[in-house]
Amino acid sequence: MKVFVVGSNGQVGQHLISLLSQSQEHTVKAMVRKQEQAVAYQALGVETVIADLEGTVEELAQAAKGSDAIIFTAGSGGKTGYDKTLLIDLDGAVKTIEAAEKAGIERFIMVSALQAQHRENWHDAIKPYYVAKHYADKILELSNLNYTIIRPGGLLNESGTGKITVAENIMSGSIPREDVASVVIAALNEEHTFRRSFDLISGEEHITTALKQI
Amino acid sequence: MKVFVVGSNGQVGQHLISLLSQSQEHTVKAMVRKQEQAVAYQALGVETVIADLEGTVEELAQAAKGSDAIIFTAGSGGKTGYDKTLLIDLDGAVKTIEAAEKAGIERFIMVSALQAQHRENWHDAIKPYYVAKHYADKILELSNLNYTIIRPGGLLNESGTGKITVAENIMSGSIPREDVASVVIAALNEEHTFRRSFDLISGEEHITTALKQI
Numbered sequence: 001m002k003v004f005v006v007g008s009n010g011q012v013g014q015h016l017i018s019l020l021s022q023s024q025e026h027t028v029k030a031m032v033r034k035q036e037q038a039v040a041y042q043a044l045g046v047e048t049v050i051a052d053l054e055g056t057v058e059e060l061a062q063a064a065k066g067s068d069a070i071i072f073t074a075g076s077g078g079k080t081g082y083d084k085t086l087l088i089d090l091d092g093a094v095k096t097i098e099a100a101e102k103a104g105i106e107r108f109i110m111v112s113a114l115q116a117q118h119r120e121n122w123h124d125a126i127k128p129y130y131v132a133k134h135y136a137d138k139i140l141e142l143s144n145l146n147y148t149i150i151r152p153g154g155l156l157n158e159s160g161t162g163k164i165t166v167a168e169n170i171m172s173g174s175i176p177r178e179d180v181a182s183v184v185i186a187a188l189n190e191e192h193t194f195r196r197s198f199d200l201i202s203g204e205e206h207i208t209t210a211l212k213q214i
Numbered sequence: 215m216k217v218f219v220v221g222s223n224g225q226v227g228q229h230l231i232s233l234l235s236q237s238q239e240h241t242v243k244a245m246v247r248k249q250e251q252a253v254a255y256q257a258l259g260v261e262t263v264i265a266d267l268e269g270t271v272e273e274l275a276q277a278a279k280g281s282d283a284i285i286f287t288a289g290s291g292g293k294t295g296y297d298k299t300l301l302i303d304l305d306g307a308v309k310t311i312e313a314a315e316k317a318g319i320e321r322f323i324m325v326s327a328l329q330a331q332h333r334e335n336w337h338d339a340i341k342p343y344y345v346a347k348h349y350a351d352k353i354l355e356l357s358n359l360n361y362t363i364i365r366p367g368g369l370l371n372e373s374g375t376g377k378i379t380v381a382e383n384i385m386s387g388s389i390p391r392e393d394v395a396s397v398v399i400a401a402l403n404e405e406h407t408f409r410r411s412f413d414l415i416s417g418e419e420h421i422t423t424a425l426k427q428i
Contacts, residue, residue, distance in 0.1 A: 056333075056334070057333075081295070081296060082295060082296035082297045082299070082300060082342070083296045083341075083342040084342075085296070085300065086296060086299065086300065086341075086342035086345040086346060087341060087342055087345060090345055090349065091333070091345045091348075094349075095333075119270075119271075119305070119309075120270070127297075127300075127301060128296070128297040128298075128300035128301055131300040131301060131304055131305045132300060134305075135304065135308075135349050135353070138353070139349070139352070142356060
């Protein structure tokens with residue numbers, strides 16, 4: 001599969017680009033926002049395209065064209081205000097969904113957040129962030145795309161273990177970013193994950209086994 | 215009809231409560247957030263209930279129970295941050311939609327914003343606000359409720375004229391808040407507005423005539 005990654009310069013995104021670049025099965029196109037980010041990836045031999053989630057659906061569709069799958073792992077992050085949460089995490093995500101429809105790219109994997117599906121479990125301190133993730137996920141579930149929504153727990157910078165727990169409803173937990181990236185890639189062709197949404201934390205099962213059992 | 219108003223203490227909301235209190239056809243229940251707001255309305259003989267859009271769907275359903283229609287005209291306003299835009303204008307609106315479903319109240323009128331349906335026409339300065347309105351409207355359109363989404367232009371504090379222009383797509387314009395309230399009330403039983411969304415500005419047609427022609 002040719003995989004288009006939105007949020008390539010983020011922390012999960014960097015693991016995704018690295019793993020996809022080494023993959024025998026997939027090729028990757030990294031969407032980045034800035035020229036210097038493009039130059040850095042190109043120096044590593046990674047195909048890049050410059051586009052902005054605050055741009056138009058048409059621009060995003062042009063950037064994604066020719067890919068077989070889209071991974072959305074972008075986020076405005078904690079350093080900008082909730083204006084950017086609305087513009088990037090919510091509207092940017094939905095524009096990417098609309099771009100996928102426009103470009104005829106059926107497979108779409110969304111990196112969301114643990115318990116984004118259940119309002120009553122949102123942490124007070126970042127409740128508005130969950131609102132944005134919740135509705136982006138909801139719009140994707142109501143689309144005709146072949147989606148997988150992966151909702152990881154607290155993201156760690158430790159090395160991946162390759163072992164996870166996945167289920168439709170996990171109350172709490174954490175997971176290394178590297179493992180999140182591995183799960184996303186393993187899900188690309190795993191039919192058990194098609195049109196499914198699930199929580200993800202570190203656990204005892206190997207990734208491929210775990211994804212076959214949800 | 216018994217009409218439940220969410221956002222009763224807002225500027226459009228106050229016109230709604232005033233007009234509905236004088237109506238021969240309807241009765242009103244005003245949802246307010248604070249005790250002092252409840253006391254003020256009760257002194258005018260208006261039935262009130264205290265509930266909070268940051269509360270649960272269950273609480274909102276309890277507050278609305280026994281009503282025949284819900285009008286949503288709440289907004290966090292310009293004085294709070296975009297965190298409240300996410301929590302009130304988007305999630306609060308959708309919680310009210312879910313409360314309507316839960317309480318079996320089919321008729322739902324949303325006061326939105328001119329051109330909230332078209333990203334390319336959002337004013338830069340308040341783009342994140344449009345994002346919130348856009349997705350609240352979208353979720354309502356995807357619901358099974360008998361909705362009307364009314365998207366007024368720039369809101370004025372002048373007296374109403376009773377004359378309007380309505381259409382699915384109006385590029386710009388303004389309208390007194392009092393006229394917005396009159397249109398919302400006229401729409402309650404007007405079948406031409408059922409499961410429809412439209413822009414609204416001041417114009418040349420009487421409200422009842424205009425609503426019959428969209």
